[in-house]
Amino acid sequence: MIRTPLRPLARILRAREKGENPDAIEAENRAQRHAEIQERARGSARTRLFFMSCAFAAAFCTVGLKMGVLASSHPAEPRVQTSGAQIISQRADITDRQGRVLATNLLTHSLYAHPHQMVDPQGAAKALVGIFPDLSLERLQKDFTGKRTFVWIKKKISPEQMQAVHDIGEPGLLFGPREMRLYPNGHIASHILGGATFGKEGVADAEVVGVAGVEKAFDRWLRDPANDGAPLSLSLDLTVQAAMEEVLGNGMKVMNAKGATGILMEVKTGEIVAMASLPDFDPNDRPRPLLKGDPSDSPLFNRAVQGQYELGSTFKIFPVAQAIDLKLVSPTTMINGKSPLRIGKYLISEFNGHQYGAQISVADIIAKSSNVGTVRVAQLLGPERQKDFLERLGLFEPTPIEMSEAPTGKPLVPQRWPAVTSATVAFGHGLAASPLHLASAYATIANGGKRVRPTLIHDRSRREGEQVLSASAAHTAMQLLRQVVTRGTARSADVPGYEVAGKTGTADKPRPTGGYYKNKVVATFASAFPVSDPRYVLVVSLDEPSAGLAGGGESRTAGMTVAPVAGEMIRRVAPLLGLRPSTETQLPTVERPLPDGLKLVSN
Numbered sequence: 001m002i003r004t005p006l007r008p009l010a011r012i013l014r015a016r017e018k019g020e021n022p023d024a025i026e027a028e029n030r031a032q033r034h035a036e037i038q039e040r041a042r043g044s045a046r047t048r049l050f051f052m053s054c055a056f057a058a059a060f061c062t063v064g065l066k067m068g069v070l071a072s073s074h075p076a077e078p079r080v081q082t083s084g085a086q087i088i089s090q091r092a093d094i095t096d097r098q099g100r101v102l103a104t105n106l107l108t109h110s111l112y113a114h115p116h117q118m119v120d121p122q123g124a125a126k127a128l129v130g131i132f133p134d135l136s137l138e139r140l141q142k143d144f145t146g147k148r149t150f151v152w153i154k155k156k157i158s159p160e161q162m163q164a165v166h167d168i169g170e171p172g173l174l175f176g177p178r179e180m181r182l183y184p185n186g187h188i189a190s191h192i193l194g195g196a197t198f199g200k201e202g203v204a205d206a207e208v209v210g211v212a213g214v215e216k217a218f219d220r221w222l223r224d225p226a227n228d229g230a231p232l233s234l235s236l237d238l239t240v241q242a243a244m245e246e247v248l249g250n251g252m253k254v255m256n257a258k259g260a261t262g263i264l265m266e267v268k269t270g271e272i273v274a275m276a277s278l279p280d281f282d283p284n285d286r287p288r289p290l291l292k293g294d295p296s297d298s299p300l301f302n303r304a305v306q307g308q309y310e311l312g313s314t315f316k317i318f319p320v321a322q323a324i325d326l327k328l329v330s331p332t333t334m335i336n337g338k339s340p341l342r343i344g345k346y347l348i349s350e351f352n353g354h355q356y357g358a359q360i361s362v363a364d365i366i367a368k369s370s371n372v373g374t375v376r377v378a379q380l381l382g383p384e385r386q387k388d389f390l391e392r393l394g395l396f397e398p399t400p401i402e403m404s405e406a407p408t409g410k411p412l413v414p415q416r417w418p419a420v421t422s423a424t425v426a427f428g429h430g431l432a433a434s435p436l437h438l439a440s441a442y443a444t445i446a447n448g449g450k451r452v453r454p455t456l457i458h459d460r461s462r463r464e465g466e467q468v469l470s471a472s473a474a475h476t477a478m479q480l481l482r483q484v485v486t487r488g489t490a491r492s493a494d495v496p497g498y499e500v501a502g503k504t505g506t507a508d509k510p511r512p513t514g515g516y517y518k519n520k521v522v523a524t525f526a527s528a529f530p531v532s533d534p535r536y537v538l539v540v541s542l543d544e545p546s547a548g549l550a551g552g553g554e555s556r557t558a559g560m561t562v563a564p565v566a567g568e569m570i571r572r573v574a575p576l577l578g579l580r581p582s583t584e585t586q587l588p589t590v591e592r593p594l595p596d597g598l599k600l601v602s603n
Helices: 009-018 022-072 121-131 137-145 159-166 213-217 238-254 312-325 362-367 371-381 383-392 419-426 435-446 471-487 562-576
Strands: 101-113 151-157 173-182 195-201 206-212 259-266 272-278 334-336 341-343 346-348 359-361 501-510 516-529 536-543
Touching: 009 022, 101 159, 121 137, 121 159, 137 151, 151 159, 151 173, 159 173, 173 195, 173 206, 195 213, 206 213, 238 259, 238 272, 238 536, 238 562, 259 435, 312 362, 312 371, 312 383, 312 419, 312 435, 312 471, 312 501, 312 516, 334 371, 341 371, 341 419, 346 371, 346 419, 359 362, 362 371, 362 471, 371 383, 371 419, 383 419, 435 471, 435 516, 435 536, 471 501, 471 516, 501 562, 516 562, 536 562
Parallel strands: none
Antiparallel strands: 101 151, 101 173, 195 206, 259 272, 259 536, 334 359, 341 346, 501 516, 516 536
């Protein structure tokens, strides 16, 4: 574009010859230039508006057309699998360590309807309600007589139900083959297995996916065709698991407990031989989760893994074992036992106001379960060393157990660790952990001080755990725990021939609003056997137990409630584990400090 000069020379000269003002020529040309610029801008704006209007019109027409198509079409239901979206229905079995089936697949059928093919929709609806009482007659009649072309009726039916539907003779009722997950042992090991449901599904096939437990944790492995159908072998022993659940259930009833937990673990490998949480459920008919209230009230709640409890006096062996390892005390060391013990504004006293004298030996601190004596030992350690030891035992992190619920069982650890926290944690208050954490910690002591991590997988190669405690200190700690059973608070857990060593713990339950209940406790017994060569750790816990006393009244202490249940469990499962009872020489009960130099040995 050629721009016109604002002051063309020829016109300027002519204007001067005529006596006119040359500036008028510049003003005229400037006005003309501005007018041309404005005209070009208006043209460009008109062009842009035109194209924008066309784009909006096209978009509006597209949306309107799509809405019209959707409004005129019928709702589509899942009918068949689409090409390119293959449904993997194969799922590997789950077995125990002996190869016995815990979870497998069963060929079944689904039931669906094509209402437009029905001869008598009303009659078919009534007949189906007679076969499946949980169905709604009103809903079926509405679906069968409406505009729907496909209706799911049942995702899985039994052969008897299939035959009954077939006898209706309605051509619009159709069956589709599929596999369902079957748990042949019902309630046994329900929390470990978890359960499964249908994922992607069509009328001719369905994908089975895990929803909890090992079914969810190993979901990808169980569905991987590359495994060529190899089963997932768990460390459980079905026979031992069934025995544990039977004894635990009976003990829960006799002790009037709200819930119960049992864990049996191999000391050397950390393999879980049996683990139960009551109340339980049938994974073949998994209940719905609770949407409000206390999660532990649901049978789906796994107390062994998800439960976070203050485990009481079962913790007392930890500061004592650490102090022995650091050579701060020995079993015969005398500790100031005067009660109560003041720490700041708090008083630490013995259970029921017991007085164990001005001096008490370390051996008696464990056997008699002295709160004050344990706190005195913890004070020798100091908060930092105590905290570090508990952390190395794995009591500050979720257990690595192969279950989808494991991350939810992270212990509740105090953010600050002042002197009073160090004192209360020493006897099992102020730090909440799961029974599985406790079993792992006791297994570490029983394993000569080498860290033990729990696992549900059988015969898997694993690295040796780090040395948390010296072998000599761990051995001495086991002997102290043996005395708890022979002459201390857990005598009702003693099983002749199996050298049981363990510790009772009774902890008041905390209120949700703060403070503690006066009449609600968690009673726990943590043990290992046989003490001369520890092979198994057993932890049993009862939630809110109450045992009737012979002379009237009731007791909630672990020695009166959970210890006899644990003793009966050991009596039942030890022979199943292949343990032969040994002949023990019973030594006289030692109620006084042991002479210097005398080692504590198994009785």
